Amino acid sequence: MKLPSPAKLNLFLHIIGQRKNGYHDLQTLFQIIDLCDQLTFDINHNSTVRLSPAIEGVALEDNLIYKAASLLKKHRQDMSLGADIFIEKQLPMGGGIGGGSSNAATTLLALNTLWECHLSLPELAKIGLQLGADVPVFVMGHSAFAEGVGECLQKVELETPYFLLLKPNCHVSTGQIFTDKYLTRDTPPIKISHALKLGGHNDCLNVVRKHNPQVDEAYLWLKNHGDAKLTGTGACLFIAFNNKQDAEKVKALTPEKWQAWVCQGCNLSPTHYALNQWIEQNRG
Numbered sequence: 001m002k003l004p005s006p007a008k009l010n011l012f013l014h015i016i017g018q019r020k021n022g023y024h025d026l027q028t029l030f031q032i033i034d035l036c037d038q039l040t041f042d043i044n045h046n047s048t049v050r051l052s053p054a055i056e057g058v059a060l061e062d063n064l065i066y067k068a069a070s071l072l073k074k075h076r077q078d079m080s081l082g083a084d085i086f087i088e089k090q091l092p093m094g095g096g097i098g099g100g101s102s103n104a105a106t107t108l109l110a111l112n113t114l115w116e117c118h119l120s121l122p123e124l125a126k127i128g129l130q131l132g133a134d135v136p137v138f139v140m141g142h143s144a145f146a147e148g149v150g151e152c153l154q155k156v157e158l159e160t161p162y163f164l165l166l167k168p169n170c171h172v173s174t175g176q177i178f179t180d181k182y183l184t185r186d187t188p189p190i191k192i193s194h195a196l197k198l199g200g201h202n203d204c205l206n207v208v209r210k211h212n213p214q215v216d217e218a219y220l221w222l223k224n225h226g227d228a229k230l231t232g233t234g235a236c237l238f239i240a241f242n243n244k245q246d247a248e249k250v251k252a253l254t255p256e257k258w259q260a261w262v263c264q265g266c267n268l269s270p271t272h273y274a275l276n277q278w279i280e281q282n283r284g
């Protein structure tokens with residue numbers, strides 16, 4: 001079973017408070033995009049989970065794909081089942097586009113089917129939340145307005161613009177941004193209708209720019225070309241365009257030191273689309 005594992009953008013990210021355990025209450029609009037890693041799953045009968053190739057800098061036990069498979073193991077019908085998982089990585093790590101979280105969600109969805117665990121999407125999302133605040137939206141598989149730490153999701157239908165996505169040459173630590181004393185944590189909560197009509201801002205932008213000169217430089221460059229925004233805690237920045245040609249024009253102008261992609265927003269996750277097709281073809 002070969003499934004795409006897409007990225008997300010936070011079209012805005014409001015921090016509305018902080019909990020006693022340090023975690024932050026957020027309001028965010030998640031849009032899934034068609035930029036994807038690819039994961040291929042083969043079941044084996046020796047109960048082991050193997051990944052190849054290894055991701056540089058990430059030990060097997062720390063890989064979110066391995067962690068997701070390990071959490072799902074106890075729900076297998078047949079305890080002899082394992083999985084060999086082949087990873088084709090395209091999404092940059094530490095980019096704020098949720099690549100690791102998406103890989104975890106894709107693994108939960110694939111192995112739930114291959115191992116016949118019969119868990120519902122909300123049950124899988126609950127397991128995924130143990131791995132990261134961004135996993136549930138990828139499990140549910142739809143663009144969404146999110147609250148809580150990112151797990152209270154309301155499915156939304158968004159326009160599907162083209163995006164120019166730019167990755168400054170640095171890796172942002174989500175933990176460092178969320179612990180900065182200058183991070184503003186008091187944006188008043190908004191209603192979903194307001195969010196969909198008027199959008200919002202990213203409360204992390206100034207703190208991320210302060211800690212990461214590369215993001216600051218890329219942001220100042222990008223805002224000459226449109227309404228530049230930061231996704232999550234960065235490092236990636238983006239601009240939405242009504243047509244692909246305008247996004248391609250800015251990509252062509254992007255200095256070589258920064259990676260850039262043109263991609264499109266989607267409502268249904270490409271993972272769910274491909275999984276539904278696989279189930280259709282393998283039914284019976």
Ligand SMILES: C[C@](O)(CO)[C@H](O)COP(=O)(O)OP(=O)(O)OC[C@H]1O[C@@H](n2ccc(N)nc2=O)[C@H](O)[C@@H]1O
Pocket residue numbers: 010013022023024025026028096101131132133134135148149150174175178232233
């Ligand atoms: C910034 C976002 O990407 C927005 O979608 C997410 O909120 C972050 O999601 P994530 O990368 O899956 O983050 P996690 O792995 O859950 O958390 C990383 C670190 O960020 C901080 N963190 C994360 C989420 C949150 N709502 N409040 C936090 O304070 C915590 O210090 C945590 O140790």
Ligand SMILES: Nc1ncnc2c1ncn2[C@@H]1O[C@H](COP(=O)(O)OP(=O)(O)OP(=O)(O)O)[C@@H](O)[C@H]1O
Pocket residue numbers: 055057058062063064065092093094095096097098099100101102103104132134174232233234235
């Ligand atoms: N399969 C995986 N793919 C990518 N990163 C992984 C994976 N497994 C573990 N990680 C670790 O998780 C970290 C965060 O990766 P990820 O790609 O989700 O970052 P991100 O885009 O900043 O995510 P977010 O938007 O959720 O903060 C990486 O730096 C890496 O150490």
